[in-house]
Amino acid sequence: MSYKTLIGLEIHAELMTESKIFCKCSTEFGGDVNTHTCPICLGMPGTLPVLNKRVVEYGIRAGIAFNCDIAKRTKMDRKNYFYPDLVKGYQISQYDLPLCKDGAIKIETDQGEKEIGLIRIHIEEDTGKSIHSNDGGSLLDYNRSGVPLIEIVSQPDMNSPEEAKLFLEKLKATLQYIEVSDCKMEQGSLRCDVNINIIDEDTGNKTTVTELKNLNSFKSAVKAMEFEQKRHIGLLEQGKDTKRETRRWDESKSETILMRVKEDAADYRYFPEPDVVELDIEKDWVKKIKEDIPELPHVKRERFVKEYDIPSYDAEVLTSTKALADFYEETVKHTKDPKQVSNWIMTDILRRLKDEELEIDDIKFTAENLADLIKLVNGGKISNNIGKKVLRTMFEEGKDPNTIVKEKGLIQINDEDKLNEIIDGILAENEQSIIDYKNGKDRALGYLVGQVMKATKGKANPQKANQIIREKINNY
Amino acid sequence: MSISKEDVKHVARLARLDFDKEDIEDFTKKFASVVDYVEKLSEVDTEGVEPTYHVHPIKNVMREDKVCKSLDRKESLRNAPDKENGYFKIPRVLD
Amino acid sequence: MDFLKLTVHELRDKLRNGEITSEEIVKGYFDRLEKLEDKLDSFLTITKKEAIKEAKKIDERLKNGEKLGDLAGIPVAIKDNIVTKDIKTTCGSKILEDFIPPYNATIIEKLKSEGAIIIGKTNLDEFAMGSSTENSAYKVTKNPWDLTRVPGGSSGGSAAAVASGEVPYALGSETGGSVRQPASFCGLVGLKPTYGLISRYGLVAFASSFDQIGPFTKDVEDLAIVLNNIIGYDKMDTTSVEVEKKDYKNALKDDIKGLKIALPKEYFDEGINKEVKGKVLKAVKVLEDLGAKVDEVSLPHSDYGLATYYVLAPSEASSNLSRFDGIRYGSRVKDYDSLDELFIKTRSEGFGEEVKRRVMMGTYCLSSGYYDEYYNKAQKVRTLIKKDFDDIFKEYDVIISPTTPSLPFKIGERNDDPLAMYMSDILTVSVNIAGVPALSIPCGLIDGLPVGLQIIGKAFDEETIIKVAYNYEKNSDFILEPKMGGDINEL
Incomplete structure (x- = not known):
C-alpha cells in the first residue's frame, strides 16, 4: 500500500496598512473595543466603501514576491452570508477576477527544492470578532471589521505536514520581508486553513477533503495535519466514505474535532460589488510597485x-x-x-x-x-x-x-596595582607551584592564573595576570 | 408555474426570511408571477454581449492610506439593541 | 403669503428684498403643514424646533449683510431614506423604527452648508420599494389632487408635500422612477439625474448601481437652482463623477430651434393610456412649434426594461438589505432560540411584504444555478438597453415620452397585484438601467389629474433636458393647482 497525502492551504494575512480597506479607521491591533469603528466599518445604512490604494499595492507586492500573474483587470465582489461579525451581511472580497493568479513558493525539503503552486491571491475585508459574555451571550467588537486581508490559496501540492510547515514558514518570512503583513498568528494577523485528504496510489481510492480551521500556530497546524493523516488512512483502510467535514484542532485533547458537515456547497451568491469601481492594473503601476518592494x-x-x-x-x-x-x-x-x-x-x-x-x-x-x-x-x-x-x-x-x-561589578580588573596585590597573595600561598614552574613545569603557571581568576570571580584580565605572574616568579 | 413552495422555502432560508404557513401559498403565487414575467429575458439574444455592472466606464478610484478619527464609541453603540461594556451584545442563544 | 404657489426663486427674492424673513417663511409652511398633514400624511418626522432655530440664524446672517446662496433660509423636506444626523431615519420600515444616524448624508451636508432649512423627513415606500407609497410601514400618503388616489412612489411623501405646498421643494430618490412617477402623479417637476452626478453617500441603498437622489420642484427654474446646490463629486462615493462645475440656470433660455427630439414608438404603444398619449403629443407639438425637429425612433429593447430592472434591482437590494440583522442597530425581536432564528424573526417581522418579495427575488436571481440565467443575463440585456439609448443620442438631443402609462390610481387598487404595480414603472426604469438623466414635467390634466411628460437626455447633459423643459413650461398654459378636496383647498 502506498498512501499519498494531499495538502492545500488557504492563508489569510492582515495587511500592514495604516487605515482599513474601505474607511479611514486605524488598523492598529489591541485598541479599546469598538473604538476603531465608524459608520462605514459598522455597516451603517447609507455608507459606501472607498478602496484603500495601498491594499491593492500590497496585494500586488505579494503577487510579485510569489511570482504570480498580476491581473490586468480586476474587481471587487460581494460574498453574501449572515453572521454577527459580518456587518453588512456580505463581505467585500474578490471572486472570478482575483488580483493575482498562478504563483509558486519554493521550499527546501530533504529531497531537494520543491515548488508549491499558488492558485490565487485576492484582497478582501476582515470581519469583527465575537467573544462570550459571562452570561453565555456574545459580545461583538468591530475594531477588526474592515481590516484589509489577502487570501492566498495554494494548490494541493504538499504531501506531508512537514512540507506544509516549510511552506508556511517560507510564506510568512516572505510576507514579512516585503512588509505587507506582520504575520503574528497569536494576534490573528496570519490565519491558516488546511485542506487535506489521502489517496491510495495503488487503487486510486481517495478520501473526501477535510477542512481544518482555527489553527493558531504552525505547531498545532502540523499536529492537526498529522492527526488527520492517520485518521484519513484509517478511513481508507476501513473503506469508509466520508462527507466533506470542517474540523478544528483541540490542543488539550490532541485531536481534531468535527465542527460541521458540509451538506452542500455554501451559496454565497457572489456578484460584482456595485459600490466599488473596477480596477485596470497598468504595467507602469506594477513596475513602480516592483521597484518599491523591500x-x-x-x-x-x-x-x-x-x-x-x-x-x-x-x-x-x-x-x-x-x-x-x-x-x-x-x-x-x-x-x-x-x-x-x-x-x-x-x-x-x-x-x-x-x-x-x-x-x-x-x-x-x-x-x-x-x-x-x-x-x-x-x-x-x-x-x-x-x-x-x-x-x-x-x-x-x-x-x-x-x-x-x-x-554585578563585572568590570575586568586591568589595574596593575590591584592585580599585583592579588597576585602577591596567591603566590605567597602557593610556593610549591612557584618551584614547580621554575623547574620547568609550565602547567604550574596555568594553575596560578586560574587561582587569580578564581579569587577575582573571573574579572581579572587573564593576559595581564599571566604576564605579571611570570615577571614576579622570574624575579623571585 | 415556475416556482414551488419548496423553492420559496429554500430561497427564504438563504435570505433569512420566514413565511407563515397561511401566507406562503399567496406569497408563492405572487412571487412566481414576477419570476415568470422576468423569464422573458431569455428571449433576448445576448451572445457575445458583455454585462454592464457599472454604467460609467470609471476605473481605479481609490484613496490614500490615511487614518482619520473614528466615531465616538457612544455614537457607534447608540442604536444597538443591546450592549455591554463597549461591546454590541447578543444575549445567550441555544446554538 | 400663498405658500401653495410660491417657488424657491420667488421665496429667495422675497427674502433678499426683506419682504419676509426666513423665520416667517418656515413658520408659515409649518402652519400649513400642520393643517394638511391629517389628510395627506406626507411626513414621518417633523423637525420644527431645529428648523426655526436655523431660520433665525439665517435671518441674523442676512441682517449682517451676508450674501447667501439661493437655498438659504428656505425650507426643504427630505425623503426618509436619506440619512440625517441625529434625526430619525426610518426608510419607512419597522426595522429602522428608532434608528438615529450618527452621520449626515453628503447631500445633507451640502444643503446645510448652503443654509437650507430641513423641516422634516417624508414618507416613502419601505426602502423605496414601490410605486404608490402604500408600502410604508407607517402611513399611506395621499395625492393632493385627489385624496383617494396614490401620490405615486416611492418618493410619494416628498411629492405630496411639495404639490400641496407643505414645503417649496423636496428631495426624493430614484431607483426605477421613484421621483419621476410621483412628480407625474402630483403635477411637479422631478429629476432623475445622471447616475453619479449626485453623491449617494448617506442614501440608504436599494439598488446601488441604479440609485440616485433627485429633487421635486414646482417649476424648472427651481430645478436648476436646486440642482446647482446638490451635485458634485464626493470622495466618499467612488461611483460619483467629477464633472465640470456648471450653472444650470444658464440652461433657462429660449433656444430650442433645431433641437432634435426622438419619440420612441415603444413608449407610445397600446399599453399607454390614450388620453395620456394625447397630452404628451400635444406637448411635443408645442416644442415642434418652437423649432424643434421631431422623429419617431425605436428603442428596440424597451420591452425588456422592466424585466431587466426586476432582476437587477432586487438582486442588489437583497444584498444591500442583509445588514438589517438586528445586531448593531434597528429593531430586534425578543424571542429566539438560535442565532439564525434571531436573524430570521428580526427580518421577517421587520420587513414588509414588498421588501420581502424583492429580497426573495434578488436572492433567487443570485443563487447558485440561477446567476447566469437571471442576474448575468439581465446585466447583458442592460448593455443592450444602454446601447439603444447611446445609438439614439448619436443623432438626437432628447427623447420624449409619457412619464407613466396611466393616471394616478386609487389607493389599494394595485395592492394585491405586484406585476400591475410594477407596470407603472414601465416607462421610467430603462433610464435608470442606462444611467442617463430624465425629468418629468406636468403637461396637462385629465379629469383633474396631472399628466407627466418625460424628457430623457444624454449622460451628464442635464442642461439640455432642463432647457427643453423650460421652453415647454414657458409656452404651455397648464395650471398647477391641486384640488386637495374640500376645505383644505382654502388654506
Whole structure:
C-alpha cells in the first residue's frame, strides 16, 4: 500500500496598512473595543466603501514576491452570508477576477527544492470578532471589521505536514520581508486553513477533503495535519466514505474535532460589488510597485556576503527571517564589527532561541544592547566568558549590558596595582607551584592564573595576570 | 408555474426570511408571477454581449492610506439593541 | 403669503428684498403643514424646533449683510431614506423604527452648508420599494389632487408635500422612477439625474448601481437652482463623477430651434393610456412649434426594461438589505432560540411584504444555478438597453415620452397585484438601467389629474433636458393647482 497525502492551504494575512480597506479607521491591533469603528466599518445604512490604494499595492507586492500573474483587470465582489461579525451581511472580497493568479513558493525539503503552486491571491475585508459574555451571550467588537486581508490559496501540492510547515514558514518570512503583513498568528494577523485528504496510489481510492480551521500556530497546524493523516488512512483502510467535514484542532485533547458537515456547497451568491469601481492594473503601476518592494531574502543574502564579508552559510542563516536580518544589521550599525556580531548571533543567541522555541522578536533586549555587549568585550572591559554570562542575564532580565556589568561589578580588573596585590597573595600561598614552574613545569603557571581568576570571580584580565605572574616568579 | 413552495422555502432560508404557513401559498403565487414575467429575458439574444455592472466606464478610484478619527464609541453603540461594556451584545442563544 | 404657489426663486427674492424673513417663511409652511398633514400624511418626522432655530440664524446672517446662496433660509423636506444626523431615519420600515444616524448624508451636508432649512423627513415606500407609497410601514400618503388616489412612489411623501405646498421643494430618490412617477402623479417637476452626478453617500441603498437622489420642484427654474446646490463629486462615493462645475440656470433660455427630439414608438404603444398619449403629443407639438425637429425612433429593447430592472434591482437590494440583522442597530425581536432564528424573526417581522418579495427575488436571481440565467443575463440585456439609448443620442438631443402609462390610481387598487404595480414603472426604469438623466414635467390634466411628460437626455447633459423643459413650461398654459378636496383647498 502506498498512501499519498494531499495538502492545500488557504492563508489569510492582515495587511500592514495604516487605515482599513474601505474607511479611514486605524488598523492598529489591541485598541479599546469598538473604538476603531465608524459608520462605514459598522455597516451603517447609507455608507459606501472607498478602496484603500495601498491594499491593492500590497496585494500586488505579494503577487510579485510569489511570482504570480498580476491581473490586468480586476474587481471587487460581494460574498453574501449572515453572521454577527459580518456587518453588512456580505463581505467585500474578490471572486472570478482575483488580483493575482498562478504563483509558486519554493521550499527546501530533504529531497531537494520543491515548488508549491499558488492558485490565487485576492484582497478582501476582515470581519469583527465575537467573544462570550459571562452570561453565555456574545459580545461583538468591530475594531477588526474592515481590516484589509489577502487570501492566498495554494494548490494541493504538499504531501506531508512537514512540507506544509516549510511552506508556511517560507510564506510568512516572505510576507514579512516585503512588509505587507506582520504575520503574528497569536494576534490573528496570519490565519491558516488546511485542506487535506489521502489517496491510495495503488487503487486510486481517495478520501473526501477535510477542512481544518482555527489553527493558531504552525505547531498545532502540523499536529492537526498529522492527526488527520492517520485518521484519513484509517478511513481508507476501513473503506469508509466520508462527507466533506470542517474540523478544528483541540490542543488539550490532541485531536481534531468535527465542527460541521458540509451538506452542500455554501451559496454565497457572489456578484460584482456595485459600490466599488473596477480596477485596470497598468504595467507602469506594477513596475513602480516592483521597484518599491523591500529587498527579498536571496538578494539580501548576497548583499550580506559582499558587504559584511561573512560566510555564505552565515548570511543564509541571518537572512532566514526579516526580523533576524534587521536585528543583525542594526547591531552591526552600532558596532561596525559585522563578523563579531555574526559570531554572537550565530552561536549564543540562535542556540538560546532554539532551546526556548523563541523568535528574535521575542527577546527582551535590543540590537543596541547587543552592540554594547560586543563593544564591552572587544574593548577589553569584560572577558569573553563574562560576556556570555552577561548575555544570559540580558536574555532573562532584558537589561542593557552596561547596567548588568555595573550592578554585578563585572568590570575586568586591568589595574596593575590591584592585580599585583592579588597576585602577591596567591603566590605567597602557593610556593610549591612557584618551584614547580621554575623547574620547568609550565602547567604550574596555568594553575596560578586560574587561582587569580578564581579569587577575582573571573574579572581579572587573564593576559595581564599571566604576564605579571611570570615577571614576579622570574624575579623571585 | 415556475416556482414551488419548496423553492420559496429554500430561497427564504438563504435570505433569512420566514413565511407563515397561511401566507406562503399567496406569497408563492405572487412571487412566481414576477419570476415568470422576468423569464422573458431569455428571449433576448445576448451572445457575445458583455454585462454592464457599472454604467460609467470609471476605473481605479481609490484613496490614500490615511487614518482619520473614528466615531465616538457612544455614537457607534447608540442604536444597538443591546450592549455591554463597549461591546454590541447578543444575549445567550441555544446554538 | 400663498405658500401653495410660491417657488424657491420667488421665496429667495422675497427674502433678499426683506419682504419676509426666513423665520416667517418656515413658520408659515409649518402652519400649513400642520393643517394638511391629517389628510395627506406626507411626513414621518417633523423637525420644527431645529428648523426655526436655523431660520433665525439665517435671518441674523442676512441682517449682517451676508450674501447667501439661493437655498438659504428656505425650507426643504427630505425623503426618509436619506440619512440625517441625529434625526430619525426610518426608510419607512419597522426595522429602522428608532434608528438615529450618527452621520449626515453628503447631500445633507451640502444643503446645510448652503443654509437650507430641513423641516422634516417624508414618507416613502419601505426602502423605496414601490410605486404608490402604500408600502410604508407607517402611513399611506395621499395625492393632493385627489385624496383617494396614490401620490405615486416611492418618493410619494416628498411629492405630496411639495404639490400641496407643505414645503417649496423636496428631495426624493430614484431607483426605477421613484421621483419621476410621483412628480407625474402630483403635477411637479422631478429629476432623475445622471447616475453619479449626485453623491449617494448617506442614501440608504436599494439598488446601488441604479440609485440616485433627485429633487421635486414646482417649476424648472427651481430645478436648476436646486440642482446647482446638490451635485458634485464626493470622495466618499467612488461611483460619483467629477464633472465640470456648471450653472444650470444658464440652461433657462429660449433656444430650442433645431433641437432634435426622438419619440420612441415603444413608449407610445397600446399599453399607454390614450388620453395620456394625447397630452404628451400635444406637448411635443408645442416644442415642434418652437423649432424643434421631431422623429419617431425605436428603442428596440424597451420591452425588456422592466424585466431587466426586476432582476437587477432586487438582486442588489437583497444584498444591500442583509445588514438589517438586528445586531448593531434597528429593531430586534425578543424571542429566539438560535442565532439564525434571531436573524430570521428580526427580518421577517421587520420587513414588509414588498421588501420581502424583492429580497426573495434578488436572492433567487443570485443563487447558485440561477446567476447566469437571471442576474448575468439581465446585466447583458442592460448593455443592450444602454446601447439603444447611446445609438439614439448619436443623432438626437432628447427623447420624449409619457412619464407613466396611466393616471394616478386609487389607493389599494394595485395592492394585491405586484406585476400591475410594477407596470407603472414601465416607462421610467430603462433610464435608470442606462444611467442617463430624465425629468418629468406636468403637461396637462385629465379629469383633474396631472399628466407627466418625460424628457430623457444624454449622460451628464442635464442642461439640455432642463432647457427643453423650460421652453415647454414657458409656452404651455397648464395650471398647477391641486384640488386637495374640500376645505383644505382654502388654506
